[in-house]
Amino acid sequence: MSPKSENKNVRIYGAGGHSQVIREVLEQNGYTVTGIFDDKPTQTHRASKNVTMGLRENIEKFPHNGDPVIIAIGKNSERAEIANFLKSKFEKTIHHSAIISPTSKVGEGTVVFAGAIIQPNTVIGKHVIINTGASVDHDNVIGDYAHVSPKAALCGHVEVGEGSHVGVGAVVIPKIKIGKWCTIGAGSVIIADVPDYATVVGNPGKIIKTVKP
Structure with a gap:
């Protein structure tokens, strides 16, 4: 469980629906949001206010220095791209209802949402999304920029590579x-290893395409 922060400031990059969830978690943890950025500030979520143009317009003039940033963008490839452009410190945030073993590690920029469980000896990389009610069991390794969707369940000793997306309600058996x-479709059951860049759907999961981004 994440302790509440005392008078701590943070900036959010991204102003869509995903950012609304992150902002709520931050504010519940005692953070003050001091800035919101988006590359398309006229197309943001209706609840986002005072959104400033992001760095794609002008990387050099973007205020890299200042309060730490959380990249609130749901698409893994875009989150990775922004993280590599930004020259800022990054913050992570964990919902107070999440359960995280003290022997697990959570990387910078990562967000853990309500009801998620991360069991012992698991390593979560940078800028990862562990979404609502996701279950990540013991001795997992989750790569940078990955996304474990709501209600997905990863059994013990599972590895998820950089940038991969495990869909809503998917199940991954042990040692996979x-x-x-990769993209693991919603509700899929993964019983065999999945190669890089593959899209897998169904029960049992089957590769339907392999496309290098």
Whole structure:
């Protein structure tokens, strides 16, 4: 469980629906949001106010220095791109109802939403999304920029590669390795290793395409 912060400031990059969830978690944890950025500030979520143009317009003039940033963008590839452009410190945030083993590690920029469980000896990379009610069991390794969707369940000793997306309600049996930049379809049951760049759907999961981004 994440302790509440005392008078701590943070900036959010991204102003869509995903950012609304992150902002609520931050504010519940005692943070003050001091700035919101988006590359398309006229197309943001209706609840986002005072949104400033992001760095794609002008990387050099973007205020890299200042309060730490959380990248509130749901698409893994875009989150990775922004993280590599930004020259800022990054913050992570964890919902107060999440359960995280003290022997697990959560990387910078990562967000853990309500009801998520992360069991012992698991390592979560940078800028990862562990979404609402996701279950990540013991001795997992989750790569940078990955996304474990709501109600997905990863059993013990599972590896999820960089940038991969495990869909809503998917189940991954123990000791499975999912490669980088894969897509695991909603509700899929993964019983065999998944190669890089593959899209897998169904029960049992089957590869329907392999596309290198």
